[in-house]
Amino acid sequence: MIKLNPKLSQKLSYTILFLATVLAVVPVVVIIFIIIKNGASAITWEFLTSMPKDGMRGGGILPAILGTLSIVTCAIAITLPIGVCAAIYLSEYAKNNLLTRIVKLAIVNLAGVPSVVYGLFGLAIFVMFLKLGVSIIAGALTLSIMELPVIITTSRSALNSVPYSFREASLSLGVSRWQTVRYIVLPNAIPGILTGAILSISRISGETATILFTAAAFSVPHLPHSVLDQVMTLPYHLYIISTQIPNMPENVIFGTALVLLLMVLTMSFVAIVTRIYFRKRRKW
Amino acid sequence: MRKIIDNVIEAVIFMCGILSIVFVVLIFGFLFKEGFSFFKDFGIIKFITGQFWYPTSDTASFGILPLIIGSVLVTVGACIIAVPIGIMSALYISEIVPKGVRDVLKSLVELMAAIPSIVIGFVGMVTLVPFVRTLFDIPTGLTAFSGSIMLAFMAMPTIVTISEDAIRSVPWQYKEGALALGATEWQTMRRIVLKAAMPGIIAAIMLGIGRVIGETMAVMMITGNSARIPHSIFEPVRTMTAVIASEMGETVSGGIHYRALFAIALVLFIVTFIVNFIADLFLGKNKNK
Numbered sequence: 001m002i003k004l005n006p007k008l009s010q011k012l013s014y015t016i017l018f019l020a021t022v023l024a025v026v027p028v029v030v031i032i033f034i035i036i037k038n039g040a041s042a043i044t045w046e047f048l049t050s051m052p053k054d055g056m057r058g059g060g061i062l063p064a065i066l067g068t069l070s071i072v073t074c075a076i077a078i079t080l081p082i083g084v085c086a087a088i089y090l091s092e093y094a095k096n097n098l099l100t101r102i103v104k105l106a107i108v109n110l111a112g113v114p115s116v117v118y119g120l121f122g123l124a125i126f127v128m129f130l131k132l133g134v135s136i137i138a139g140a141l142t143l144s145i146m147e148l149p150v151i152i153t154t155s156r157s158a159l160n161s162v163p164y165s166f167r168e169a170s171l172s173l174g175v176s177r178w179q180t181v182r183y184i185v186l187p188n189a190i191p192g193i194l195t196g197a198i199l200s201i202s203r204i205s206g207e208t209a210t211i212l213f214t215a216a217a218f219s220v221p222h223l224p225h226s227v228l229d230q231v232m233t234l235p236y237h238l239y240i241i242s243t244q245i246p247n248m249p250e251n252v253i254f255g256t257a258l259v260l261l262l263m264v265l266t267m268s269f270v271a272i273v274t275r276i277y278f279r280k281r282r283k284w
Numbered sequence: 285m286r287k288i289i290d291n292v293i294e295a296v297i298f299m300c301g302i303l304s305i306v307f308v309v310l311i312f313g314f315l316f317k318e319g320f321s322f323f324k325d326f327g328i329i330k331f332i333t334g335q336f337w338y339p340t341s342d343t344a345s346f347g348i349l350p351l352i353i354g355s356v357l358v359t360v361g362a363c364i365i366a367v368p369i370g371i372m373s374a375l376y377i378s379e380i381v382p383k384g385v386r387d388v389l390k391s392l393v394e395l396m397a398a399i400p401s402i403v404i405g406f407v408g409m410v411t412l413v414p415f416v417r418t419l420f421d422i423p424t425g426l427t428a429f430s431g432s433i434m435l436a437f438m439a440m441p442t443i444v445t446i447s448e449d450a451i452r453s454v455p456w457q458y459k460e461g462a463l464a465l466g467a468t469e470w471q472t473m474r475r476i477v478l479k480a481a482m483p484g485i486i487a488a489i490m491l492g493i494g495r496v497i498g499e500t501m502a503v504m505m506i507t508g509n510s511a512r513i514p515h516s517i518f519e520p521v522r523t524m525t526a527v528i529a530s531e532m533g534e535t536v537s538g539g540i541h542y543r544a545l546f547a548i549a550l551v552l553f554i555v556t557f558i559v560n561f562i563a564d565l566f567l568g569k570n571k572n573k
Contacts, residue, residue: 006468006470006471007468009468009470010468010469010470010471013470013474014376014380014470016372017372017373017375017376017380018376018380020368020369020372020373020376021372021373021376021377021389023369023373024369024370024373024393024440024444025373025389025392025393027396027437027440028392028393028395028396028399028437029392031399031403031404031407032395032399034407034411035403035407081300082300082303083300085296085297085300085301086297086300086301086303086304088297089297089298089300089301089302090301093294093297093298093301094301099302102305103301103302103304103305105561105564106304106305106307106308107304108560108561108564109308109557109560109561110304110307110308111560112491112494112498112556112557112559112560113311113498113553113556113557114497114498114499114500114525114552114556115498115500116498116500116525116528116529116549116552117311117315117498117528117549117552117553117556118311119528119529119532120315120528120532120545120546120549121310121311121314121315121549123532124314124315124318124546125310125314128537129314145307148303148304148307149304152304176286176287176290177290177294178290178293178294179290202398203398205400206399206400206401206402206403207400208400208401208402208500208501209500209501209525209529212529212532212533213532213533235400235402235501238402238403238406239402239501239505242406242409242505243409243505250410253406257403257406257407260400260402260403261399261400261403264398264399264400265395265398265399268395268398272391
């Protein structure tokens with residue numbers, strides 16, 4: 001083998017690293033570009049606000065949009081308070097003992113469980129065992145368990161980023177531990193918790209495998225009016241029209257994908273802006 | 285009075301804290317209950333080593349070997365693509381580019397993680413699949429190979445972000461020391477930085493693998509869904525996750541096929557538990573430095 005001069009080998013390696021970075025970044029740009037280019041023409045007011053027609057081939061996707069919104073709202077309403085409390089427990093109360101280590105291990109484990117396994121679990125416990133049926137609430141409960149580790153982890157790092165001296169100052173004034181958490185730590189951690197929550201909403205909006213057997217329906221002729229209703233959801237609708245229905249007009253599929261993508265990316269964007277805004281205003 | 289309220293609230297907080305344990309136990313319990321009753325009927329050895337997945341034929345056979353091979357094949361394929369590219373771009377992003385560019389590149393990589401897998405699957409189906417078919421001149425583009433490429437993209441954000449964090453947390457003294465001895469920047473990166481960041485990078489790879497094994501929708505749409513043992517990566521395969529997602533709807537609740545799918549979920553649960561546990565060990569190692 002030829003021994004390269006170190007300078008030259010550095011140049012060569014940097015070029016290779018650069019190309020690798022291009023490979024890592026380009027696909028996401030290409031995917032977004034393809035969806036916008038092919039889907040933009042389908043997006044009209046009617047598409048967003050009317051019911052599907054002609055076996056989904058025409059009309060709009062309103063029930064799917066509302067279905068996704070209702071599941072996601074229920075899921076975050078369940079998971080956020082529990083997750084924040086769990087984070088408070090871990091960062092403010094938990095001692096460094098066996099129980100805490102088991103809790104942390106459980107969180108790591110929950111975070112790694114595949115979404116389709118959550119779906120199966122949701123089917124077994126919520127749909128069958130608790131007899132909630134395939135419904136918004138069964139799907140939301142399943143999603144909320146799936147999202148719990150994410151909420152706990154982001155909330156915990158938000159709580160941990162509040163300087164320890166804040167707590168000491170409050171405790172030394174004779175304020176109880178809970179009062180300190182409630183009036184000193186939590187208000188300062190809210191931005192971080194909020195950012196995590198918005199990112200979670202974005203993530204569960206696009207989740208398909210979890211709600212496949214717990215909430216999603218092929219087609220529902222009316223809009224959802226109770227949490228015990230089956231619903232159409234955007235990701236499941238996209239799955240159906242892109243794989244199950246023959247002769248589906250392509251721009252309708254791309255249009256549906258674009259609506260889902262916009263929803264998810266808008267929320268990620270809002271989360272990032274929130275983070276930057278609060279970081280600038282932070283006083284420490 | 286305030287004391288009582290405090291105590292009640294702290295009790296609630298404690299209960300939320302240990303709820304994660306309850307959920308893990310519940311998930312395992314429900315999967316195990318159905319899975320175990322399936323093993324009693326069909327046999328665990330026949331299940332793991334059986335070569336035929338014919339869940340609906342008259343003499344039903346529930347061998348998941350083809351599914352395990354399918355999952356392993358796309359996972360290994362995705363790793364071969366994503367690991368080197370991911371680590372190289374993590375190096376590039378954290379060590380070579382200026383800070384402004386770094387933030388942009390990092391956000392772009394993370395953006396990929398925000399795109400729902402169903403959207404990625406759909407785009408792969410209409411672009412990558414026909415491309416692979418014409419490029420290699422094979423009967424169908426729905427292959428393990430296409431699945432590997434798509435999964436590599438999906439694992440990329442995990443691998444890049446976590447490796448990048450590990451690389452950036454290498455103490456600057458290590459680098460200065462090497463540079464002072466006359467090593468070039470690249471030699472320092474390759475021999476010192478990469479070595480010091482290795483535990484974090486291994487954790488990143490494990491978490492990436494966890495993500496790939498559990499991925500369902502995109503894999504189901506792109507790998508062709510054929511539960512036969514493939515002879516090469518240019519043939520359709522079916523993964524464990526895809527089997528659950530595509531067959532659960534057709535099963536009779538409580539029937540043997542239904543319970544077989546729970547048994548597969550149990551296998552997935554255990555595998556991802558091990559993978560994430562290892563990742564966590566390495567992450568802890570990185571922090572102790």
